[in-house]
Amino acid sequence: MASGTHSNPTPGITISDLQLKDDERSNGSSLLSSGLFWLVLLGLIGGGAWWYQKSAGAMPEWGAKLSPELDTAVVAPKEHEDVALELSGFIVPYRKVNVSPRIPGTVMKLTIDVGKTVKEGDLLAQLDDITYQADVQQADAALKAARSRLEEIKSGALAEEIEQARTGVEGAKSKVEYLKKELARSESLKDSVSPAELDSLRSTLNDADVNARGLDQKLQLLIKGVRAERRQAAEAEIQQAEAVLTKAKYILENTKIFAPLDGTVLDKNAQVGEILRPEVLATSLCVLADLTILEVEVDVQERDLQKVEVGRPCHIVPDAYADRKYEGKIDRIQPMVNRARGVVRVTIRITEPDRYLLPDMNVRAIIDNPVETASAAETLWIPEAAVVKEADQSVVFVLDQEKVRRQVVTLGTTEAKKTEVKAGLKAGDVVVLPGNKSLTDGQTVHTKAGKTP
Numbered sequence: 307m308a309s310g311t312h313s314n315p316t317p318g319i320t321i322s323d324l325q326l327k328d329d330e331r332s333n334g335s336s337l338l339s340s341g342l343f344w345l346v347l348l349g350l351i352g353g354g355a356w357w358y359q360k361s362a363g364a365m366p367e368w369g370a371k372l373s374p375e376l377d378t379a380v381v382a383p384k385e386h387e388d389v390a391l392e393l394s395g396f397i398v399p400y401r402k403v404n405v406s407p408r409i410p411g412t413v414m415k416l417t418i419d420v421g422k423t424v425k426e427g428d429l430l431a432q433l434d435d436i437t438y439q440a441d442v443q444q445a446d447a448a449l450k451a452a453r454s455r456l457e458e459i460k461s462g463a464l465a466e467e468i469e470q471a472r473t474g475v476e477g478a479k480s481k482v483e484y485l486k487k488e489l490a491r492s493e494s495l496k497d498s499v500s501p502a503e504l505d506s507l508r509s510t511l512n513d514a515d516v517n518a519r520g521l522d523q524k525l526q527l528l529i530k531g532v533r534a535e536r537r538q539a540a541e542a543e544i545q546q547a548e549a550v551l552t553k554a555k556y557i558l559e560n561t562k563i564f565a566p567l568d569g570t571v572l573d574k575n576a577q578v579g580e581i582l583r584p585e586v587l588a589t590s591l592c593v594l595a596d597l598t599i600l601e602v603e604v605d606v607q608e609r610d611l612q613k614v615e616v617g618r619p620c621h622i623v624p625d626a627y628a629d630r631k632y633e634g635k636i637d638r639i640q641p642m643v644n645r646a647r648g649v650v651r652v653t654i655r656i657t658e659p660d661r662y663l664l665p666d667m668n669v670r671a672i673i674d675n676p677v678e679t680a681s682a683a684e685t686l687w688i689p690e691a692a693v694v695k696e697a698d699q700s701v702v703f704v705l706d707q708e709k710v711r712r713q714v715v716t717l718g719t720t721e722a723k724k725t726e727v728k729a730g731l732k733a734g735d736v737v738v739l740p741g742n743k744s745l746t747d748g749q750t751v752h753t754k755a756g757k758t759p
Contacts, residue, residue, distance in 0.1 A: 381735040390613040391673040395604035399595035424565040435561035441554040449547035456540040471525040478518035485511040569594040600659040605649035621672040633657040692737045705736040712747035
C-alpha cells in the first residue's frame with residue numbers, strides 16, 4: 307500500500323504490517339478467531355474505567371471492606387442553656403375594671419376622658435337624682451309616722467281618758483239598774499201593762515247591760531295598757547320604714563359614680579345626656595386599669611410545663627421596642643389545661659414597667675433556665691439517638707478507631723433529645739448513632755466525616 311503525506315503514529319510499523327496474511331486467515335490462529343481480541347478490548351475498557359474512578363477519588367482502596375457510614379457524638383457534660391422557652395404573649399394590667407352604674411339614670415356630668423389618670427374616690431360621673439331625692443324624703447316621712455305610733459302605744463292612755471271611760475261605765479250601770487227597777491214595777495202592774503210593753507222593756511234592759519259590760523272592758527284595757535302584740539306590730543312597722551329609707555339613700559348615693567382604684571382611663575363608653583342601664587350587660591361608663599402593675603400572659607404547651615415554675619426569672623421584649631428589655635418573674639400558673647388547645651396559661655409579673663408598655667401589646671417572653679449547680683454541670687450527656695434498647699438494658703456503641711465496641715450504660719433523665727449517662731461511659735468517649743442500622747460488637751464502621759472526630 308502506498309503511503310500518503312500523513313506520518314505514521316508508530317515509527318517502523320505500517321498498516322500493511324497489521325493486516326493478516328492469507329495463511330493466517332486460513333489456519334484459524336488469528337486474534338479475532340481465537341478470542342484474544344475480545345480479551346484485549348475488555349482489558350482496555352476496564353483499565354480505563356479503573357483509572358477514571360481512581361483519579362476522581364470514587365474508587366475505594368484495594369482490599370477495603372464495605373462498612374456503614376454513621377454519625378458520631380462525643381460524651382461530654384451538657385452545655386448550659388440560658389433560655390428554657392421563648393413564647394409570644396400580650397401585656398395585661400394586674401387590675402382592670404369596667405366601671406358601670408348600679409342604677410339606671412341619665413348622665414348629667416362627666417369628668418373623665420381616655421388617657422386621664424384618676425385617684426380612688428374621684429368623681430367620674432353624676433346621674434340625674436331628682437326622683438331619687440323624692441324617694442328619700444317620702445321614706446323619711448313614713449319612718450317618722452311609724453315612730454310616732456309606737457310612742458303613742460308605749461305611753462298608754464291618759465288619766466283623763468281613763469276617768470272619762472270610768473264615768474261612761476258608771477252611767478251605763480246606773481241605766482241598767484234603773485231599767486231593772488222599771489221592769490219589776492211593770493211586771494207588778496199586770497193588768498195595766500201589756501205583754502208587748504214588757505217585752506220591749508226587757509229588750510232595752512238587755513241592751514243596756516251589754517253596753518255597760520263593753521264599756522267596763524274598755525276601761526280595764528285602758529287601765530291595764532296596750533297589748534304586747536300591738537307594740538310589736540308597731541316596732542315592725544318602724545323597721546320596715548327604716549329599710550325603705552336606707553334603700554332610698556343608697557340609690558341616691560349611687561347617682562354619683564366614683565373611681566374604684568387609682569388608674570388610667572382606657573376607654574370611655576358614655577356621654578352627657580346618655581341613659582345608662584345596669585341591666586344591659588354591654589352598658590359601661592368606662593374602663594379603668596392600674597398601669598403601675600403590668601403582667602404578660604403566655605400559653606405554654608403541655609410538653610413544656612416542666613420548664614416553667616413560679617418564681618423563675620424571665621425577660622420581656624416588646625415587639626414595638628425591640629431594643630428595650632424588661633425583667634420579670636413567673637407569678638402564676640393556671641391550675642387547668644385548655645383541652646381544645648393543649649396549653650396552660652402562665653402569667654409573668656413585670657418587675658419595673660414604664661410608660662412604653664401598654665395593655666394588649668405584643669411581646670416576646672423569654673423564660674430563663676435556672677443556674678446549674680456544680681454537681682449538675684458534671685453530669686455526662688449523649689444524644690438520645692445513640693441509645694439502643696435491648697430487652698431490659700440500654701446499650702451504646704463506642705467508636706474505637708474503625709471498630710465499634712458494645713457498651714451497656716445506665717441512663718438518667720432525658721431533656722431536649724439528650725440523655726444523661728450515669729454509668730458506663732467517660733467524658734471524651736465517642737459513640738455512634740446507629741439510626742436504622744443494626745450493629746454488632748467489633749464491627750467496622752466509617753464516620754460520615756471520613757475520620758474519627
